[in-house]
Amino acid sequence: MTTVKTAPPVKAPGESRMRRTLSALGAGQAYIGLVLILAVGIATKGEMFLNETNLTNAIGAFASRGILAVGVTLVILTGGIDLSVGSLLGIGSMTAAMMLAKFSLDPWQIVPICMAVGALFGFLNGAGTAWLRIQSFVMTLAMLSVVRGLDRQVSDNVSVGTQIAGPDGKLTPQAEAFQVFGTPGHNLFDRIYYPVLAFIVVCIVFHLILTKTRFGRHVYAVGGNATAARLSGVNVTAVTIAVFTLSGMLAGFAGPIDAAYSASADPQAGLSFELDAIAAAVIGGASLAGGKGTIAGTFVGALILTLLDNVLGLNAVSDNWQLVIKGLIVVVAVVLQRPDLFKFLRGGSRS
Amino acid sequence: MKKTITLMLCALLAAACASKTPAPSASTDSGAGAKKKFVVGYSQSNNAEPYRAQLNLQLQHFLKQYPDIELLPIADAKQSSATQVSQVQNFITQKVDALIVSPTEPAPLTAAVQQACDAKIPVIVLDRTVNTDCYTAFIGGDNVLIGRKAGEEAVRLLPNGGNIVELRGIMSNQPQIDRDKGFREAIAANPKIKIIADREGKWVKEQATPIMQQWLSQNQQIDLVYGHNDPMALGAYLAAQAAGKADKIKFVGIDGLAIPDGGIRAVQLGQLSATFIYPTGAKEAAETVNKILHGQQAEKKQVLGTTQVTKENAAELYKQYDLSGQN
Numbered sequence: 004m005t006t007v008k009t010a011p012p013v014k015a016p017g018e019s020r021m022r023r024t025l026s027a028l029g030a031g032q033a034y035i036g037l038v039l040i041l042a043v044g045i046a047t048k049g050e051m052f053l054n055e056t057n058l059t060n061a062i063g064a065f066a067s068r069g070i071l072a073v074g075v076t077l078v079i080l081t082g083g084i085d086l087s088v089g090s091l092l093g094i095g096s097m098t099a100a101m102m103l104a105k106f107s108l109d110p111w112q113i114v115p116i117c118m119a120v121g122a123l124f125g126f127l128n129g130a131g132t133a134w135l136r137i138q139s140f141v142m143t144l145a146m147l148s149v150v151r152g153l154d155r156q157v158s159d160n161v162s163v164g165t166q167i168a169g170p171d172g173k174l175t176p177q178a179e180a181f182q183v184f185g186t187p188g189h190n191l192f193d194r195i196y197y198p199v200l201a202f203i204v205v206c207i208v209f210h211l212i213l214t215k216t217r218f219g220r221h222v223y224a225v226g227g228n229a230t231a232a233r234l235s236g237v238n239v240t241a242v243t244i245a246v247f248t249l250s251g252m253l254a255g256f257a258g259p260i261d262a263a264y265s266a267s268a269d270p271q272a273g274l275s276f277e278l279d280a281i282a283a284a285v286i287g288g289a290s291l292a293g294g295k296g297t298i299a300g301t302f303v304g305a306l307i308l309t310l311l312d313n314v315l316g317l318n319a320v321s322d323n324w325q326l327v328i329k330g331l332i333v334v335v336a337v338v339l340q341r342p343d344l345f346k347f348l349r350g351g352s353r354s
Numbered sequence: 355m356k357k358t359i360t361l362m363l364c365a366l367l368a369a370a371c372a373s374k375t376p377a378p379s380a381s382t383d384s385g386a387g388a389k390k391k392f393v394v395g396y397s398q399s400n401n402a403e404p405y406r407a408q409l410n411l412q413l414q415h416f417l418k419q420y421p422d423i424e425l426l427p428i429a430d431a432k433q434s435s436a437t438q439v440s441q442v443q444n445f446i447t448q449k450v451d452a453l454i455v456s457p458t459e460p461a462p463l464t465a466a467v468q469q470a471c472d473a474k475i476p477v478i479v480l481d482r483t484v485n486t487d488c489y490t491a492f493i494g495g496d497n498v499l500i501g502r503k504a505g506e507e508a509v510r511l512l513p514n515g516g517n518i519v520e521l522r523g524i525m526s527n528q529p530q531i532d533r534d535k536g537f538r539e540a541i542a543a544n545p546k547i548k549i550i551a552d553r554e555g556k557w558v559k560e561q562a563t564p565i566m567q568q569w570l571s572q573n574q575q576i577d578l579v580y581g582h583n584d585p586m587a588l589g590a591y592l593a594a595q596a597a598g599k600a601d602k603i604k605f606v607g608i609d610g611l612a613i614p615d616g617g618i619r620a621v622q623l624g625q626l627s628a629t630f631i632y633p634t635g636a637k638e639a640a641e642t643v644n645k646i647l648h649g650q651q652a653e654k655k656q657v658l659g660t661t662q663v664t665k666e667n668a669a670e671l672y673k674q675y676d677l678s679g680q681n
Contacts, residue, residue, distance in 0.1 A: 051571055051572060051573070054571075056571065056597075057567075057571045060564065060567040060568075060571070060593075061564070064563065064564035064567070104614075155401070155402060159407060159411075160401055160402055160403075160404060160406075160407030160410075161404055161407055161408075161613050161615070162404055162559075162585070162613070162615045163614075163615060164614055164615035186592065186596075187563060187567070187592050187593055187595070187596030188592075188595055188596025188597070188598075189596075261560070264560065264563065265559045265560045265563065265589060265592070266588075266592055267559060267585075267588075267615050269404075269558070269559065269560070269585075270402060270404075271402055271558070272560065312564070313564075313568065316553075316564070316565065316568040317568055317571065317572060319551065322525075322553060322554045
C-alpha cells in the first residue's frame, strides 16, 4: 500500500447527503437482512412460519450459539478472535451433565460452576494473548484443541444423559429441574423458553456494559488503536484478559443450555459452533479488524442465521443449497457494510 | 525476560510433544518363562464417535483375556485418512506382530494395508473395507442388512401404511448410504408407506431436534421417524415430545449402544420402538488375532449379523454388552 497524497476530489453537490444515506444503509444493513428474511418467511409459509412456537423453536435452537456470539463479539471488538468457544461450550455442557449425573447438584449450583470452568479457560486464552503475546487466533486455536481433548478425556468419549431416573423410575428432582434449561417442551413458569430468555438477557446486559460503562469504552478503544489506548491510560492487558475471560464465561454459561437441549452432553457438543458465532457477529456488523461492532448487531446477526435456517427448512430446500445460501448471505452482509462500495459502484474514486 | 519465558515454554512443549513410541517388546520376558509376547497395533478412524469409543473399550477388554498379546496404545486418526496412513506405517516400522485397522475411507488406506501385507504383517480390517484382497481377515457389520431390518420393522409397525420421515447421517458416509438403501428396499413391500421427507442430521442429536420441529410445524401426518442412528432418532423424539405428539409417532434407530445414554436404554424406556445393534466386532477381532498369532486358520470374511432390540430383550442385551464395570 503506497500512500500518495492527492488533492481531495471535488465533491459533486448532494454527494455528501448521498454518502450519509448510504452510510446509514451500511449501518442498518443487518436490519435490512432481517426484514428480508422475515418477509420471505411470511410470504412463503405465512402462518406456519410466523407463530410463537415456530419462532421460539428457531431461536431456541440457536440460543447457545447466540450466547457464544456475544462473547466472541467482545473479543472481536478488541481486534482479537476467539476460536475456542465451541470447545468451551462442549466442556461446559459435559460439566453440567456430569455434575447432575454424578453429584446430583441443583441447577442453580451447576450454572456458576460451568461459568467458572469456562471463565478459567477464557482467562488462559487472555493470559496467552496478553502476556505471552501469542496471536489470539493461534492461542484460541490451540485452546480449541486442548479443551476438546480434555472434554473427550473426562467423558471417555461417551455421551452423558441428563434425564437421570431415580430408584422409583421417575426423574430425580434435580434432573426434573434441569430440563427447564432447554429440553424442548419445558418452560419457565409454563410460558417462557429459558434458552431464548437467557440469550436475550445476555444481549441486553452486554449491550449495556459496552455502551454505558468505562470498561465498554475501553474495549472499543483497544480495538480502535491499542497504542493510542495505552498512551491515553487504558490498561490494554487487563482489557484483553477481561474480554477473553468473559467470552469463556459466556461459553460456560451456554453449556448447561446445550446439555438440556439434547437432554445429553455429547463429547462432540459445540463442534464448529465458533464459526456460527463469528458469522453472527460479522453479519451483525462487527469488523475483524477491531473497534467496530455492536451487541445489537450480533443479536440481529444471530436471528438472521437461525431464521434463515428455519425458513429454508420449512420450504424444504435441500441441505446442500442451504449451505450455499448461508455462505452467500455472510458475503452479502459484509459487502453491504462498506459504504465506500456504493461509491465505487458509482464510479467515484476510492479513498 | 519475556523472550526467555517463551523459549522455555517452547522447549517444554516440544518435549511434551515428542511422542513416546513404545518399543515393540518382541522378546520381553513375561515373568518366569521366556514366552514370546505378541504386540498388536490398532488404528482407529475416530475415537470421538461413541460407537468407536465403545469398540475401543471392548477390544481392550477382550484382548486382556489373552495374556501373551499386548495391545499398543490405540492410534486415533481423528477422521483423517492421511493421519491414519502414517499411523499404520508407524506400526509397520515398529514391526508389530499383527495389525488391526478400522479404515476412515477405503481408497487412501488401501496402499497402507498393502504395505503391511508386503511386510508380512497379518492385517485385520475392522468395520469398513479397503480395496485390496491382501489382508488376513475382514470383520464388519452389514449396514444394508441393518437398514433392511429397520425397514421390515417399519412395515410391521405400520400395517395400514403411513408417512415416514428419515434423518440421515452424513451424506457421504458409506453407512448412511447403506442404511438408507436397505431401508427403502424393505418398505417397498408396502406401497402405502411413503418417506415424505428426509434430511441430513449428520449423526448428531442436537441437529435432529430442530429438523423434527420444522417437520412438525409443517402440519404433515408423521407416523414413524427413522433415524440412521439412535441419537438422531432421540433428538427427534425430544421435539415430538415437546409438541405432545411423541405417543402417536413411532421412532426407530440404529446402533444400540449399551451406555446409559444409548439406544438400548431408550427402547427400555419406551422412547424408541426399536433399535438394531450395530456389532462392533471387537470380540471377533480379538479371537481372530489370537488365532492368527498362534498359526491357526481364521475365516477371511466375517460379516456380522444384527440383533433387534425390543422392550422384551433390552434389559438382557444391556447387561450382555455393558462393559462399564469391567475396564
